[in-house]
Amino acid sequence: MVKGRYLLTGVLIVITGIILAATVFPSEEKKVKKRFRLLSEWVSKSPEENAFTMLQKIKDISTLFLEPCELKAPNESLSGSYTRQEISAYAGSARSHFSQLNLKLHDLHVAFPEKEVAKVTLTARLIGKVQTGEQVDEIHELDCLLKKIDKKWFFSQIEVIEVLKK
C-alpha cells in the first residue's frame, strides 16, 4: 500500500515536471506557431479599436518580419521585397479600409528543412467588414519561410499558393 502511494507520487511528480518543462522551455515548433498567433492577433481589428491600439498593432506587425521580406503572389503587382517600414505602411493602409477584421489561421504544418529555418504551410482566412459595410471573406494557402535570428523567429518569405486557377 505504501509502495503504491510512493509510486503514484513519483508518477505525479514526473508528469508535473514534463508539463512544467514544456511550458518553461517551449519547443521550436511552439515558438514558430506563437509568431503566427501574434500575427493573427495584430492583424485582427475589433470595431471598438482605438487609435492608440491601432498604431501599436501596426508597429508590432512589422517587428515580426525580417528586412527585407519577400512576398510571392499569383497577382504579380503584389509580389516583391518589402522593408519593415513598407510592411507597416501597407498594414496600416489595409486595416484602415476595414471596420472589423479577423485573421484566422488553420492547418499549420511546421517543418525545419535547415538549421534555424522553418517552413510553414497553412490556410489563412480573412473575414471582415469594409467601412462601406461590405463583407469580405478571403481564403488563401500560404507557404511561409521563417528564419531564427537572436533566438527569435522572423518571417522572411511568404508565398500565396494558387489553389484555384481561373
Add this chain to the structure above:
Amino acid sequence: MAIPRRIRQFFFPSLTPLFLIRVCLVSVFAYLFFNYLCIPFTIQGISMEPTYLNGGVNFCWRLRYLFSDPKRPDVVAVRFAGNEVMLLKRVVACEGEQVEFRGGRLFVDGGGIEEFYVRFPCDWNLPSRRVEKDCVYVVGDNRSMPIESQYFGQTSKNRVVGGPLW
C-alpha cells in the same frame, strides 16, 4: 417508481474494466472515422446555393475517389493546406477539356452543357481555356454572384479530398 434495471444500466453503467475498454474502443474508432474518413463540416457562404445552403451541415466522405476520378457533375471538397477549411464546388470539366462561359452558359469542348443544378440567372463570360493534366475545373452552383467574387477554376486532383455524403 423503480426504474427498470436495463434502463438504469444504460444511463448509469457500472465502471467495469470491460466497459472502460469498450468506451476506449468506441472513442478511438469515432476519432479515426470522423477525422480521416467522414469529416463533418458546416457550409459557410452562398456559392453552392441552391444545392447547398449557407449554414448547412454535411460530411466529407474521403473514400469517394479512392478508386475513381472526379467527373462532371460531381460535387467535391477541395482542400487548402489541410482539412480544416475546404471549398465545396462542382466539377464542370476534366483534364484535357476546353471550358468557357458565354452569356452565362457553360461550354465544354465547344458544346453547351445543360446544368440542371444552376437555378439562378447568370451572365458570366470567360474566355476558353484547357484544363491541364491531372486537374479538374470546379465552379459553384450559384452563378448569380459576380464572376470576380466567386472562387472557381482548375485545381489539382490531389486537392480533391472527397465529396459530400448527401
